[in-house]
Amino acid sequence: MAKQRRSTTPSRRRDKKGGPGSGRRKPCLFCKDKVEHVDYKDITTLGRFTSERGKIRSRRITGLCRRHQSQVARAVKRARELALMPYVAEPVGGDSPGRRRDRDRD
Numbered sequence: 001m002a003k004q005r006r007s008t009t010p011s012r013r014r015d016k017k018g019g020p021g022s023g024r025r026k027p028c029l030f031c032k033d034k035v036e037h038v039d040y041k042d043i044t045t046l047g048r049f050t051s052e053r054g055k056i057r058s059r060r061i062t063g064l065c066r067r068h069q070s071q072v073a074r075a076v077k078r079a080r081e082l083a084l085m086p087y088v089a090e091p092v093g094g095d096s097p098g099r100r101r102d103r104d105r106d
Helices: 043-047 066-081
Strands: none
Touching: 043 066
16 A cells, blocks of 8 residues: 655645736736727737737737637737738848748849
């Protein structure tokens, strides 16, 4: 029969309070300000919900509720279609070795 481990101090997992992954969600920015509809013309606000590469950030990162996250995604896509926001951001570094060069060689 195997020995059972019995410790006098509680395990470390139970002591953790408020750290990363504590289960506490950020409040929705739009619900807090009582915004009904997300405006696709407000580029500064929409820029907060996209990454530096131009991708739409997830709910887990933005802290938005389901309703406002879908409105933000729709607004970002609409702003991209109207050329208010870029689809993809330009690369910061120079020419990387793995990229294709210009096909026009004269």
